[in-house]
Amino acid sequence: MSSIGQQIRAQLPYTKRNAASLALLIFAMVLTLSAFAEVGLARDGRLPLGLPLYGGGLVILGFAAYFVQAKFAPYADPLLLPLAVALNGIGLAMIYRLDLDTSKTKLDARAAGQKLAEDEASAPGQLMWTFIGIAMFVVAVLIMRDTKNGEGRFAISPKTMQRYTYIVGLSAMILLLLPIVPGLGGQVNGARVWIFIGPFSVQPGEFAKLMLVVFFAGYLVNKRQAMSLIGKKIGPLSLPRARDLGPIMVIWFFALGVLFVQKDLGTALLYFGLFVSMLYIATQRVSWVMIGVGLLAIGIFVATLLPFMGHVNQRIDIWQNPGPYFDGGCLVKSGEVVPVNPDTDLYKQAAAAGSQLPGQTACRKLGGEYSDSGQLLKGLFSLGEGGVLGTGLGQGEPWRTPLSFSDFIFDSLGEELGLTGLMVLLLVYALIVQRGMKTAIAARDPFLKLFAGGVSFVLALQVFVIVGGVTRLIPLTGLTTPFLSQGGSSLMANWILIAILVRMSHDARKPAPQAIQDEGMTQIVSTR
Amino acid sequence: MNMDKPLRRVAIFGLLLFFGLMAQVNYVQGSQADKLRTDRNNARQYLNLFNEPRGTIMAGPDVLVTSIETKKSNPKYGRVYKDGEIFAPITGYFTNSGGSGGLERAYNLLLSGQDKRLANQEWFDTFIGKKAKAANVQTTIDPQAQRVAYNALKASTTREGGAVVMDIKTGALKVLASFPSYDPTTVAPQTGEAGVKRFDAMNRDRAKPNVDKAMSEVNFPGSSFKAVVAASALENGISKDSSVPAPKTFLLPGTNTTLPNSHEGGACEQGQAPLIVTFAESCNTTYGILGSQQLGKDKVTDTAKKFGYDQRIEVEPNMSSAKSTFTLPNADGAQTALASIGQGSNSATPLHMAMVAAAAANKGKIMKPYLMEKVVSGDSQNVIEEADPKEFGQAMSAGSADQLADLMREVVRSGTGKSLAQFNIAGKTGTADIDGVEFNNRWFVGFAPVENPRYAFAVYTVGDGSGGEFAGPVAGKIMQAVRKD
Incomplete structure (x- = not known):
């Protein structure tokens, strides 16, 4: 019986779907620009002043991204780029809506000489990061371009990463450590996950996330046979040899340790889920998932006992009874x-x-x-205000929720776009994830399979942890909402993630290389 | 070893995560939205209440409540009540903390322009976020009759009084008057601290000017409750001409106390008399015996419940009457006998008593009372909501109802309400002693006109003398004012 991957590959059209991609991209842009126009009309009674700049910039960069994709990864999955542009655009429109510094009332008041405090939401900043993010995508696709004769100069492909498994793993560790370096890192909203370089603040964890996927994939591909086949069996559980599991446990404990020190529970949860899922994909062992979940339970239990981690059990209490x-x-x-x-x-x-x-x-x-619990409840009130159809963009009061532009941007969108809008957003996320998973299944190389599966799942998990948190499905932990939240690191990392998926989907969907010669004509030369 | 199978499983797990999120979002925004909007901690419901003018409340052509600009930043708009004391039971109040009562509360979302139905009138306005203008509420009240009612109550009573008039065919309330009252303008948003103090003072005032006597306070209904006992008798095989006991006194079961009649001589001392005569003369002994022995507690309770006893009548959203009670659950014979003549544990609102009269005048059918005629959008003048008369219930058969109406007509023709003949009204008088004070609860409950009735009413006042002498003329004056329109 052929595997599912072979079946899917057999059914893949191996055609370029660039026209579909372009049509969807144009739709995503129209959607974004309409959202901007509506925010301006509803909030200020006029079209946004920066519409030519915001809109024009977005259109130019969007098309640049499209052309690079069409030229250098022509067989890429047509949905990934338009979906990411749509999410990014809607998030940007929402941040523009929340940035009251751009509103007519505040501009008029400033012009009249009043001194007003600046908003935390910053549309120009987010616009810049969007440009940089899409530029990152372009550069990433360019670097990872598919060259006819193997790899060209400076050209690397996702596959190349496998060679640097341990270097990448080490880099991830260093990145995670950076925020606790005195003078470089800093604490924002209770979590020490930022580093400050001049005027910029960066969340290295966002990039470390991708690197960890590379490391896990590279490592597991080498060891997975040994890990799944050799080992002691205790009852229904089969334990791997210590030397197979050792290095991965080291990096896992290290990551969790760093995160507990940084008090960033959401990221810890994210890495943990990533680790367990990739282990499962590589070894197919359900028992390991059980062991992993058990470890997590112990970890949380220990955390509730530690005096300085007091806020963990309180978060759970707040979740149940805010x-x-x-x-x-x-x-x-x-x-x-x-x-x-x-x-x-x-x-x-x-x-x-x-x-x-x-x-x-x-x-x-x-x-x-x-x-x-003020934040959580105010976010929920915001959702309640939106109801099924929402108040309409620019017509609600989502700014009443603290961090309405970052952690709680999903609630802000829920208020103005309603249940209807949120379902669309969740579907867009689900589509990206499923396209990524399909790429993983269709991929031919085991490393790429793990890599694609890992990045897709980490995206799904991140959306689940933060969106579940702000809608009170699970206890609230701070994470960025991919593509929507205000913040440069998150945007850049996610655009790179999309670039990687685009390139991998190109590889998976392009026709298999033709044999140069017919098999029949091959001469078998005996070496004896 | 192939990784496709676990990959597919992880992909499905990823989908399940999204399904979980979708289910939660549906739960929060679909089914919990209203609960969240009105959550105790949700400050949004109180913000912006004073930054936009609220809609008006009208009665006929009269504008009862309007918003005015205060020329201050907070509150930007105040609220003015024309003839506030007269219309307070209907309009309710709206304070500077956002608290409200009456129609101000019942139609708050429409009056404040927040109702979703208002925004959807013009799709382009919705698109660009132009705020909907507040809607205006038209009440069923007859403003002239309401004024007459308030002034008549004020002139006739030494303590308090309430009057209700309702249209028997629809349930529309024409009068809902109460004395003593208060002017809601004195606690409106523009009054600031003074308004808060005034509101607190009202809550401590023993006369309770902010609790309307027409539907929110219960009192002994006295003999007017005999209409309910009579209805129960008529429903249980006794006709208006049947002979019923009418002794001079009635020894309350299980006690040494005797229940006398309210007056010496007449039909009430004959031992036996036709039901219609005992009703007209208001024989206490007859109704004590009917209620406690001949019919019994359960049957009378049953009838009383059909008239709306034991429940709060929801006149408008968040605007319900007090609960009228016949007997306590464990009442003995003596207590039931007292309750059957409208004393003891029996307490009723004028609204409930008007519903009793409405059943008599309308073939036993009671319509649900209401106050809102229609709500009109402030922008497009479209009707957003309109009164939809609903049946409250069939309290008794049409035959019994006609007989009960005849009993009420007889009261004014030959009985305790003889002096009211000039007003073209029919009804039952009621006079209840209040323990320890010299005042009586004086009632007149009935319908008008005598033939082909259209309105049911109940008037309750406190003071010296009897219901026939003092509550009856008030009812007569009100009904003359009502009938003019």
């Missing part, structure tokens, strides 16, 4: 939650005593742990 934590709640020893929000006497007393953070001070006096 109400009392609104604007500040205090989990006391008895398991009860005492509200210490600004309306309570406890808060007022602490404030009167001159405390900078009255909620926390009041809670410390009670001997409990302080936390605040």
Whole structure:
């Protein structure tokens, strides 16, 4: 029986689908530009001032990306680029909508000489990062271009990465360590995941994510036979040899350790899921998935016991019962939650005593742990406001949610585009992931299979962790929403991810190289 | 060893993750949206309430409530109530904390322009986000009759009073008056701190000016409740001419207390009398015996429930009456006898009593009372919502209802309401002693005109004297005002 991959390959058309890709790309651009126009009309009563710049820039870069793809990866999956452009464009329109510095009211007030605080949402910044992100895509596809005679100068393909498995793994570790280097890294919103280089702030974890996929893929391809076949069997579980599992456990513990130190639970969850899924793809052993999940459970249990990781079990409590934590709640020893929000006497007393953070001070006096579910609930209120059809772009009040432009951008979109819009966004994500998975299955090379499967799954998992968090499906942990959240590192990393998938799908879908000679004509030369 | 199978499984798992997210988004935005919008912690529902003018509330051609610009930034708009004291039970109030009552609360979303139906009137306006103008609410109230009712209540009572008039064919409320009252303008947004203090003071005031006496407060209905006992009798095989007990006194079962009649002599001392005579003369003994022995608690309770007892009548969304009660669940014979003449544990709102009269006048059918005639969009003048008269229930058979109506006519022809003949109304008088004070609850519950009735009413006032003498004329004056339109 032929494998599923062979069946799919047999059915693949091996045709270039560039016209379809172009049509979809134009649709994605029309969608984006309409979104911009509506934001301007609804919010300010006029078309956005920067529409020619924003729109023109996006169109030029979009077409550049298309032409590079059509020339250098002509057999690429036609959906990936348009879907990514659509997501990026809608996210950009939403950030423009949330950046009230671009609104007519604020511009007029500034012109009248009023001094106003700047918004945290920054549409020009995000626009720049979008340009850079798409440029990264172009450059990545160019570097990974398919050359007729093997590899040209400076041309590398995803396959090339396999040669540098350990170097890439080491780089990932260094990148993850950077934020805890004093003077370079910094803490934002409780998580120490940023490094500051001059005026720029970078989240190295976003890039480390891709590198870890490369490392896991490269390593597992070499070892998977040994890992799945050799080993002790204890009951239904089969354990691998220590020397096969050792290096991968080292890097895994290292990653988790760094992340616990950085207090970035979401990323830890993401890497963990990535690790387990790739291990499963490589070895087909369900028992290993079980071991992995068990390890995670132990990890979380240990985390709840550690005093300095107190916010882990509190996050779980907030998830189940956010109400009392609104604007500040205090989990006391008895398991009860005492509200210490600004309306309570406890808060007022602490404030009167001159405390900078009255909620926390009041809670410390009670001997409990302080936390605040205000963000989560405000995000949910935002979703509730949207309902099924949404308020319409520019017509809601999504800026009432803190971090409405980054962690909670999905809720902001939910308010203005409604349930309908969110379903579309989730479908777009699901399509990208499934196209990636299809590429993995259709790929011929085991390393590329693992690589493509890994990057696709990591995208799905990231969307699940953050979107599930802001919709209260799972406890909230901070992660960026791919392509939508404000932030350069995330955009660049995700555009590179799309470039890799585009190149790999080109490889998988292009016709197999023709044999130069007929087999019948091959002379077999005996060496004896 | 091939990796396609695990890859496919992981791909399916990835899809399941997305299905999970989709299900959750559907749950949150589809089924939880309203709950989230009105969550206690959700500040959005109180913001922007004062930045846009609210819609008007009208009664006939009269504009009862309008928004005015305050020329301040917060609140930008205030609220003015014309003849506020007279119309307060209908309009309700709207305070500077966003709290509201009455129609202000029932149609808050429409009055504040937030209702989704308003935005969809012009698709292009929706597209560019032009805010919908607030909608205006037209009430069923007859403004002239309402004024007459309020002034008559004020003039006739020493403490408090309430009056209800409803259209028996539709359930539309024509009058919903209460005294003492308050002017909602004094607690409107523009009054600031003073309004908050005034509101607190009202809540502490023992006269409860902010609780309307027409539907939100219960009192002893006195003999007017005999209409319900009579209805129960008529439904259970007794006709208006059947002979029923009418002794001089009735020894309350299980006690040494005797229940006397309200007056000496007349039909109530004959031992036996036709039902219609005992009704006209309002014999306490007859109805005590009917309620506690001949019919029994269960049958009367049954009838009372059909008239809307034991439930809050939802006149408009978030605007319900108080609950009228006949007896407590474990009432004994003596307590049931007292309740059957509208005393003891019996307490009712004028709205419920008007519904009793409506059943008598309308072949036993009661229409659900309502206040909103229509809601009109402020932009397009389209009708967004319109009154949809609904049946509340069939309280008794048409035959019994006609007989009960005859009983009520007899009251004014020859009984305790003789002095009211000039007003062309029929009904039952009621006078209930209040323990420890010299005042009585005085009631007149009935319908008008006498032949081919169109309206049912209930008037309740507190003061010296009887229902026939004092509540009856108030009802007569109100009904003269109503019939003019």
